[in-house]
Amino acid sequence: MAGKSIQVFFKLIQREILLAIRHGSDSCMIVLFFVIVVVLFPLSVGPEPGILTRISAGIIWVSALLSVMLSMDRLFQSDYEDGNLDLLILASEPLELIVLAKTVAHWLTTGFPLIIISPVLALFLNMDTSGYSTLLIALTLGTPTLSLVGAIGAALILGARRSGVLLSLLVLPLFIPILIFGVSAVDASLTNLSSKPQLLILGGLFLAGLVLCPWASAAALRQAAE
Amino acid sequence: MAGKSIQVFFKLIQREILLAIRHGSDSCMIVLFFVIVVVLFPLSVGPEPGILTRISAGIIWVSALLSVMLSMDRLFQSDYEDGNLDLLILASEPLELIVLAKTVAHWLTTGFPLIIISPVLALFLNMDTSGYSTLLIALTLGTPTLSLVGAIGAALILGARRSGVLLSLLVLPLFIPILIFGVSAVDASLTNLSSKPQLLILGGLFLAGLVLCPWASAAALRQAAE
Amino acid sequence: MTSFSGKKLTCIRGERVVFNDLDFSINEGEVLYLKGPNGSGKSTLLRLMAGLLRPVNGTLTWNNKNIYQDEGLFRSLTHYVGHQDAVKTALTVEENLRFWAEMNSDIKEKSTVQKALQEFSLDSFSTLPARFLSAGQRKRLNLARLCTTWAPLWLLDEPSNSLDSDSVNVLTAAISTHQKKGGIVAIATHENLDVHSNSLDISMFTNFKIKSRDYDGW
Amino acid sequence: MTSFSGKKLTCIRGERVVFNDLDFSINEGEVLYLKGPNGSGKSTLLRLMAGLLRPVNGTLTWNNKNIYQDEGLFRSLTHYVGHQDAVKTALTVEENLRFWAEMNSDIKEKSTVQKALQEFSLDSFSTLPARFLSAGQRKRLNLARLCTTWAPLWLLDEPSNSLDSDSVNVLTAAISTHQKKGGIVAIATHENLDVHSNSLDISMFTNFKIKSRDYDGW
């Protein structure tokens, strides 16, 4: 049974990634959105390097947050619309496992590319090089939590009106702690302080999310199918 | 014939607003999203009032832009999904008129509330009071253009996957000029310069959009129905 | 005499030829059944007739005039009922129908809408939000549009899907009445509705043995 | 002997009582038709049987055991075919079917999937992306799931909608085979499929005059 479950788990991840690839440039699109939002800031704040450097970590985190949030809303929506969700709920594997597989696939196709591209953007915003490694670690610990928490929101909004805006409303407040610790980790290492406490908190949030979020998402999905 | 057209125009606006009201708190939601995004910035940038004051106009404009963009994606989507779009295309009135009516209704339910709330947020971000009136005028001239341009994007993405992210990609670059002139109008009056040139440009963009955008949106809708 | 016809129609969808050199012609008071197995192109032909799709080749004429010459006029002559139900769930049943009635004509009297609802036995639901309707009730609400305003050309895509037998009778009665008034009807369906009619087997124009070159470069 | 039954089922949807005190029972090798006019609650009952909806009152039993006691097991015994087609348009026809076949069992051989496609004459489309399918072809792809893996309980919601007559024959044949193997089938439909069966008229349990106490203090 456990063997079957693990097999189904990977089967689902594989299918989600296949779908993402077939859909063409999904991950590309999110990375592009990330880049565009980051570019908006120098445009609106003005190009003074002092200010930009000062707020670069914040900009990258806010943009990452908005990108993940935007990519979130289709996580279950298309399955809901085309009837696949009914069948996934009726599958004999526990729904929590299925949700976790979808979340992992979501992170692999969205959060992960963001991490890869972020150093380039940090360079563009004149971030001090001493912050790069912390930025990468913080993003690696933070983006999976964003996906996990976002999945709850994505499940809750199924069948609602204005789902895009509604999702942001539900999910952004829950993202705020991750944003705060993510930014302050980078700021700490930019000012030569230890960023360990913040990173530990990010890690803790990730583990807590890993355990709790799939349950909540699965519960939300079940009620959405009613 | 013209009388009938005008009647249909108002009939459509009335229906869209009725739908927005029936859907409960649509406008509320967008205003809330606007507020949340504005709040994210002090969180990520740090609370130093000096920096915040310096970038307040930029933050408000970027947030307004993101809110309008997010509220955009359902403009035609629900009509497309439930088959109403086919019937609207087949209606005897020109599709351009129908598109314009929907855009006007969209602005009344989203852009307009944003303008109303923006002074409060400016206060919250410690913006200098000398910029308030320009901010209001600039938003009044700019947000309708955002709706008009956004409608093209909303029509283009029909039937596409990941429509949320795709829309942002199509539309954000087109929003950039409005952002730049909007911010620089406010900045000008904050530094006691005349903001007239920027406001004139915003007005010009609005008029151009009013004439051109409905055509483009209507064309996009026609091809979406094929 | 009104007539609606198509000549040498070729349609390509999703990079595939759906049908080729298709001719049809419907005269006043006639009903044309579009028959054919799944995927033969019935829905495609109906969308083409409505002007939602453009043929790659061929012409559609209304009273011997190409329909693309005055699209606005042609559109005011058509009622199209597609697969989807065009129902706004947040509006009430009556508001839904009234909107389309007012879009399509200047009618002011409440009675027209009310009568159409009655005909499809939806009158008892008229103040209910449409979200409470079941699959068949939605279909009926969509069909009720046909009876609110006069349009000579009806294009119906599987209108009897999920209708119960009473409603199917109402539908056939409505079609017969329309016929008698000189209307023109094209229906894509797999069931036999009890209506006097001609039929067109689309599969004759469909090339089921897809030649590999159709997919060249896929 | 396997049996599936419900006792005193009451279901509320969208704040309305859809049916009340409904009993049914299906035994090995039986087919139950759910009949009733539009909106009488056929689809609702099927979703209830599948475990997608919970009844407000009443119990569902499989072999005299409450189905909510071991939901995982019960779900592995059911095939549900709903109104929507559960087709991923970006995947090919075969990939679509294979995914569900592999989700539901450990099958490895390609042949099972291939055979199911053949049965519903979709084999010539197997490498085509599903977005090219017409309404009826999608429905067939959805129905093909039934033949890939064995599950004793089939729940079919208007399965013959938009199917052509050949496909309807394939469907009835599949149902008969399933019956002979000792399966249980519940179908909501307005058409008469050519299958030996019992039927249940849902409208008997639909209490259109709702007594006010049902809603006391809602």
Added chain:
Amino acid sequence: MFNYFANPVRFLRLTSKLQPITMFVASVTIGLGLYYGLVKSPPDYQQSETVRIMYVHVPAAWMAMFCYVAIACSSAVALIWRHMLANIIAKSTAPIGASFTFLALATGSLWGKPMWGTWWVWDARLTSVLILFFLYLGYMVLYNAFDDQSRGARAAAILSIVGVINVPIIKFSVDWWNTLHQPASVIKMDGPSIHPSMLTPLILMAVGYTALYFWLLFVRTRAELNANKVRMMSIQQVET
């Protein structure tokens, strides 16, 4: 017992009696509390007169958290036992709780200006209260975002349970992180460490706010129940 009062009719009967009582208690204790707090109690030796904001601020902050926990609990009941009444209680609590949260935020910033020299800082306590406020708003919006009321109720219930994790963060943020905001002095393990002349009005206000909450809750739930009845009756009318 729980099931006994879950019956809406009995609930209506009970609350019709409780409603005037709670209103009376609320007006008396809040009146007394304000009198003691604003007039009778001594000014603080450090904060002088501004300390009086405390009597409005602190109980409001307590009620903000209390209301959220109340929503989460009744949501859990609604999800598990499917009692419509539990949903209605949760739904009616939300705007009251949001108002208390807003009051705590507003009085807090008013107090912050003289004490810390700024309206707002992004420390853990303040931020987590702000998140609480957003959670309230999200809850209310989600509740109304569905065509089908019962769907909205269930979705919002799940959200409220997820968000309950924020409450301990608010409570203990002052202990876990060093913040500007002062740590707990009333509700803590080893008894209150605050002078009785200040404790009395504080307690009076807290009792008053609680009574006010219940009064508003009863008013709102009764209105909600009656609105439901009207809706049901109109639907019945349609069907007969």
